[in-house]
Amino acid sequence: MSKINIALVGLGQIGNYLMNELNKKKNDIELKTGKKINISAISAKNINKKRRFLINKKIFYKNPLKILNSNKIDILFECIGLSDGISKKIVETALKNKIHVITPNKALISKHGNYLSKLAEKNKVNLEFEASVAGGIPILRTIKESLATNKITKVYGILNGTCNYILTEMENAKESFHSVLKKAQKLGYAEPGNPKLDLNGYDAFAKIRILSSLSFNKNISKQKSLMEGIENIEFKDIEIANQLNFRIKLLGITELRNNKLFERVHPCLVKKDTYIANVSGVMNAVILHGNPVGETVLQGEGAGPGATSSALMSDLLSILRGNIKFPFGVSSRKRKSIRSYDLNKYSNSLYFRFEVNDKPGVLSQITHTLAKRNISVERLIQIPDNKNKKASIIIITHKTNELDANKCLQLFKTNKNILKIPTRIRLF
């Protein structure tokens, strides 16, 4: 039996863990697929970095592109993680050379997935990216295979473990965003250098784009839509939400509304007794509405090298079993683009928190402005800060559309008694 030659490009936290898994599970892979694997080339920026295994210099390449010149590779793992640059180059080159590619790289897939899937189909190889969304949760395979004939109308969930950890820990430890962020960085739950892409919703949005494409058999959308992160959530918001029997969660949501695509990522107030409110810490969860299957929920570890490797290995086994398929479930030629839902029409109950000078008339100015934009108040709480002659005013509105809410927030800017841009959180 001939061996399957594997190249592994990128030996960071994930590549490192994967390398060990591949070595440890060789027999298991043979047992389940009848195929022997051989790691025949590896590549990383720095050969001398401390790793969990000794690097075999004979198979090491500093430049990953050189691997493809001098080896017969069957399957390539891309674990570098850039949206462009060498990540895109090596995946592109591999596919053109009829090499199957497996990657956990959501930035690459959400940006270039349309192009790369065409390339894979043209060359009759697989492009697999189960690990790019929700880590160890097999959500992509579930949509592509297990629920393949369902009509999916909505997918949503907690897709960023970093944010979910921070929000959970702010509540539990009663600490500020910044102090919990530091803790998260220490624990390896947030990037030490630049955690911005997790915190501002970008990471969750990339995953939402991939989920939309698979769920609705459409091209990956390029449209800008609603993307908000958790950087402006203060402990005060968590505390007030708590009193109102809510929890704050960063949700990613994609759905078809009147056959238009509506993708969004933003913090939500969710009722404490709901399932999603009780997904804590670094866990991820995805909820999917399909016909005829009904509501399906998947929950698991959304990140970390263990969960990610589990997904990468499932892609490998799928290829080894000869499960050749379209990267996005249907042929690129059959995937259409889809128009976007008009964000201005999106309406929700809203939570506003105003920080104001505690002067007569301020409350009336706020409610007056809201009324002018047809925003009706369901609930109002004023929390005094007598020492500083300030107050927090919390308003829960009846259903309000984005257009009115945005215009209203503009109007508040000119009010000098409102000390900072009001915090807005949408109710789910």
Added chain:
Amino acid sequence: MSKINIALVGLGQIGNYLMNELNKKKNDIELKTGKKINISAISAKNINKKRRFLINKKIFYKNPLKILNSNKIDILFECIGLSDGISKKIVETALKNKIHVITPNKALISKHGNYLSKLAEKNKVNLEFEASVAGGIPILRTIKESLATNKITKVYGILNGTCNYILTEMENAKESFHSVLKKAQKLGYAEPGNPKLDLNGYDAFAKIRILSSLSFNKNISKQKSLMEGIENIEFKDIEIANQLNFRIKLLGITELRNNKLFERVHPCLVKKDTYIANVSGVMNAVILHGNPVGETVLQGEGAGPGATSSALMSDLLSILRGNIKFPFGVSSRKRKSIRSYDLNKYSNSLYFRFEVNDKPGVLSQITHTLAKRNISVERLIQIPDNKNKKASIIIITHKTNELDANKCLQLFKTNKNILKIPTRIRLF
């Protein structure tokens, strides 16, 4: 392009729904697999039963075995549902004729899965049964494919929607087991004729056997183990559990303990704030511990023709994509039998409810008997029924093994002041 010929045997609730799905989703199937399907033979006991589609008499067979004599069939759906008899015969015959088989029949697979999978492997066809466990939840495919290289150590969950509906509704409506059972039968959640196999744990146990086999790469076990249903749960138990901050759930659990297989199905007291306690109504949920993936949770509709058809269709697409694989993930030749864990060693905190005559000394007799078997009491509640000169005594014990608990229950039998066999529910 040649068409794939499909036979559908059994046109009850599931076969009926599936037939419609197959017709409705022909284009979708072609889009996702490149294959055209053709329903070339159907079979049912009664051609005249009212159905959602008109029966094409040209393709109808009263005797399903005759289908295979006169047609070239590629894939057969078995939707009759017997553990033996014609269900076994038609599946056996199809596999021997190199026809792929798809079935939701857990009774058949849990009883004859070892034999039938060997037959499928020998004839190089697929035997698929995703729908046999937890309906629309893709738990089998998740274990076989998505988590294929994980070391799974424990799988448990709510695997019977009928029981979960009854327990949920007893709590919500404050009604007796028998009145809720009637409601369930009216709603189609429990079989009108003989709901016994759902209620006594048999159905959940069949699913546990299949899950064990897939999770631990072992043959389906034949051993008897702990199987208890919910027939003896009274509203009183639900109410008391509630006061103690518990809920009663029928759980199926399989795990490796010291490399021995421990399969069980029984009602459990679960803390109200846990995930599993909040899976309500006819929903199913499966929780799985794997390394390196961590804890993975899947929840969805566990029964009903829609969810079941979704799973059957996923099996069909898997076959059409050419994803030929071992029915239980690894070759039958490589699957070993595994010894059973000694049930007597299983220890839990226990909930006992005694119905007694309210006479002096009865409580002391009970606690004395418990002490004799080394069972130590953590909590005791006595609820008087003064009118009838009776009382309920509820005891929560510290960890107690099965052997001691069973012997103790024997001893209570001779006590005439204990009016019926005490109810025992294990804490989870």
